[in-house]
Amino acid sequence: MTETEIESLLGAYALDAVDADERAEIEAHLATCPRCRAEVTAHREVAALIANSGIAAPEGLWDRIAVELSPELPVSAPTSADLIAQLPRRPESPHRKQRNYVAAMFATAAVAVVIALLSLQVVNLSNQVNSNRSGSALSSAVRSVLSHSHRTIVLTSAVRGLSATVAVGNDDDAYWVSSDLRHLPSNETYQLWTVVRDAVVSLGVLGSNPNDVTAFRIAPAMARLMVTIEPQGGSPRPTGTPVVSAPI
């Protein structure tokens, strides 16, 4: 089609009233033509206004949607995420034990720096717990936290009725201590995330056994904890909606 022919179809295109082959050709043109994109946007705004018949959605429909928001399995993978694209990669070694004192840095650090530091703080000792069940250092640490003054964060899924508990010690050492999540097949893992400003940051993989103890650290910039189900080894960013979550 010539450009004029394409332009003549923009109204029909905006109303999904063109054939598939015309649609593909128009979309290829739109990718490079801001003026035609603006025209389509304007057509669609008009359509949105005349579409409104002023009726309400049926009773109970929201409840059916809400049930789907925290599925036990991921429903779909985010693609080309503008909002999530800024996410740092998961640390190469989630077993790294690094205890930086980052609190003072939050005041001035750029978000990227903050996120990088948070990522470095991941301490996941679940494998050690598995291989050395009789009195690992982690178990001692958890017992110590639980036997002293501590607070708990309960991650929940209102819809599914699931919950998981994180114990936080006085120095912001945090431990994933219990949950009623199901065991996953060995090719999947639970992964813990936090939200820092508008970015989602991995705090590490929890393994397929939701009752393995995992240690990490809470920082002031963290707004939220969430857990998703990911392929074994974890993902650089969430590929599904959270199983459980909680504000910090």
Place this chain on the structure above:
Amino acid sequence: MVGDFAGASDASLVIAISRWEEAALAEIYRRHAGAVYGLARRVLSNVQVAEEVVQEIFLRLWSNPQRFDPGRGSLRSFLLTQTHGRAVDLLRSESSRRNREEREARQTAEAGYDIEHEVWDLTVAEQLRDVVATLPYAERRAIELAYFGGHTYREVAAILAEPEGTIKGRIRTGLQRMHKALVVAGMVTSEGVSSD
């Protein structure tokens, strides 16, 4: 359910969805679900399938909030564009052909099938009716058949026994004419729908 989001802009609600704030999606649903459902039901003429489309559209937003670009129109328009696309896909699928034939038979028998009738109950109905009234009947009919009937412009041309070029021209000109009138009425800005 709505929490602190009642006064938030649509764009900030979508950002909150990217942080998995269920209450933000609930607020978007409260604002737009009626329009989404109304369009799906209008195009599909099937309450059950329309409800499934509503679910799909809001779950899509939940899973992929980054697909909404505030620089390219309002959230309402984004949701309705997705709704219409999905409804038309269903309508044009092989399995729905029979339903469609029944629906068309029914619609032919219906009187008063037009945009003016549809927008009658809106709060903004008065202004919108004036705008729709600026459309010549032939343009309005072409837009109705394409948008609410889910027909391609070729099908509209066949239905109205007019040349295809005439129909695609009427659809485009009609939309442009309404856009101008909506700008004059203050219901959209020259770049998009106004925020009120």
